[in-house]
Amino acid sequence: MSATLSSEKTAAALRRSARVSLELLLVLLMAAVVLWLLGRTWPVVWPLIVGLLLTTLTWPPARFLRRRGWRPAPAAALVTVLFLLVGTGIVALIAIPVASQSGQLADGVIEGIGRLREWAAGPPLNISDAQITGAFDAAVDRIENSVGSVVTTAVTGVSTVFSGLVTAVLALFLMFFFLKDGPRFLPWLARQLPGRLSTDVPVVAERCWNTLGSFVRSQAFVGLLDAVFIGIGLWILDVPLVLPLAVLTFVSAFVPIVGAVFAGLVAVLIALVSNGLTDALIVLAIIIVVQQLEGNVFQPMIQSRGLGLHAAVVLLAVTLGGSLAGIVGSLLAVPVAALIAVIWNYLREQLSDPGEASEQRDQEPGPDPDPEQGPGGSHVDTPVPA
Numbered sequence: 001m002s003a004t005l006s007s008e009k010t011a012a013a014l015r016r017s018a019r020v021s022l023e024l025l026l027v028l029l030m031a032a033v034v035l036w037l038l039g040r041t042w043p044v045v046w047p048l049i050v051g052l053l054l055t056t057l058t059w060p061p062a063r064f065l066r067r068r069g070w071r072p073a074p075a076a077a078l079v080t081v082l083f084l085l086v087g088t089g090i091v092a093l094i095a096i097p098v099a100s101q102s103g104q105l106a107d108g109v110i111e112g113i114g115r116l117r118e119w120a121a122g123p124p125l126n127i128s129d130a131q132i133t134g135a136f137d138a139a140v141d142r143i144e145n146s147v148g149s150v151v152t153t154a155v156t157g158v159s160t161v162f163s164g165l166v167t168a169v170l171a172l173f174l175m176f177f178f179l180k181d182g183p184r185f186l187p188w189l190a191r192q193l194p195g196r197l198s199t200d201v202p203v204v205a206e207r208c209w210n211t212l213g214s215f216v217r218s219q220a221f222v223g224l225l226d227a228v229f230i231g232i233g234l235w236i237l238d239v240p241l242v243l244p245l246a247v248l249t250f251v252s253a254f255v256p257i258v259g260a261v262f263a264g265l266v267a268v269l270i271a272l273v274s275n276g277l278t279d280a281l282i283v284l285a286i287i288i289v290v291q292q293l294e295g296n297v298f299q300p301m302i303q304s305r306g307l308g309l310h311a312a313v314v315l316l317a318v319t320l321g322g323s324l325a326g327i328v329g330s331l332l333a334v335p336v337a338a339l340i341a342v343i344w345n346y347l348r349e350q351l352s353d354p355g356e357a358s359e360q361r362d363q364e365p366g367p368d369p370d371p372e373q374g375p376g377g378s379h380v381d382t383p384v385p386a
Contacts, residue, residue, distance in 0.1 A: 051174030076179035223253025
């Protein structure tokens with residue numbers, strides 16, 4: 001005979017479920033409000049994020065200069081100028097060899113198109129010149145009939161490029177001010193907040209900064225692996241412009257999905273017009289293998305170790321970020337997930353008993369210890385911006 005349900009226990013369970021559901025709805029509503037505010041202020045938030053990411057790369061040399069007696073402003077200015085020179089040098093390293101061999105590449109493209117046309121004219125396609133010419137004329141007519149949409153697309157592209165330039169300039173200025181005034185932010189923040197918040201918020205901000213630095217360093221290491229392996233493959237096949245292609249691969253690693261596709265297409269195209277179809281297919285296979293290893297093995301392993309996230313969490317975060325916000329979502333998914341984990345772990349520490357909290361800190365994975373941390377775990381001159 002089955003036991004009857006207790007009315008009191010059932011009512012208590014329903015009341016508790018209703019309360020938890022209401023609290024969850026309030027949390028989701030608050031999250032939606034925060035996302036809406038981020039969307040409204042995105043033209044300001046995006047340069048701020050880029051500036052923070054750049055600061056994580058440029059803070060070590062700025063810290064080195066400050067510890068050698070440099071004043072904050074000259075140290076920040078020198079590091080900013082050096083960063084601009086390095087960025088300009090990278091662009092020149094890519095552009096100058098390409099420009100010097102542009103004639104050879106153009107002849108190779110024309111020859112490649114001719115070979116492709118000859119191949120299409122033979123079996124099994126048997127496409128005649130008249131059919132190719134007709135298809136070309138149809139494409140021209142379609143372009144002429146859609147001039148308006150083409151102009152609109154061009155204007156949108158120009159607007160996007162202009163917005164990107166404005167973002168880059170703002171990010172550079174913010175990086176300079178972060179390098180100059182960042183270390184004074186946490187003490188200032190502690191003085192502005194009341195009670196326990198004056199301790200909790202600066203500690204969480206410092207941990208978030210260290211985690212963000214781990215993300216950028218791991219992403220740079222992954223890009224270096226891509227550049228080295230793909231560069232070695234191009235060098236073995238004697239593909240021209242090996243060094244510019246390797247640099248392009250490294251830089252594009254900081255732009256998920258699109259960056260890898262763009263760098264791979266450029267490498268395959270250059271191999272096609274210079275070495276032929278066979279080497280181009282080999283280059284394509286090398287790029288696919290390296291990118292698959294990077295995306296499914298190297299990147300999750302390195303980022304999970306540096307950020308305290310499981311490799312599966314990294315993969316799921318990138319997938320979710322890309323589906324929600326495209327390229328930008330993919331770029332920010334992993335650091336956002338890591339920052340959420342930092343905040344969650346800190347809350348667990350504060351809500352747990354002292355003995356359990358210390359045991360959790362010993363058992364939980366996290367970023368590697370920073371040798372620059374001062375006594376008591378407080379970071380020396382942590383450049384969290386104002």
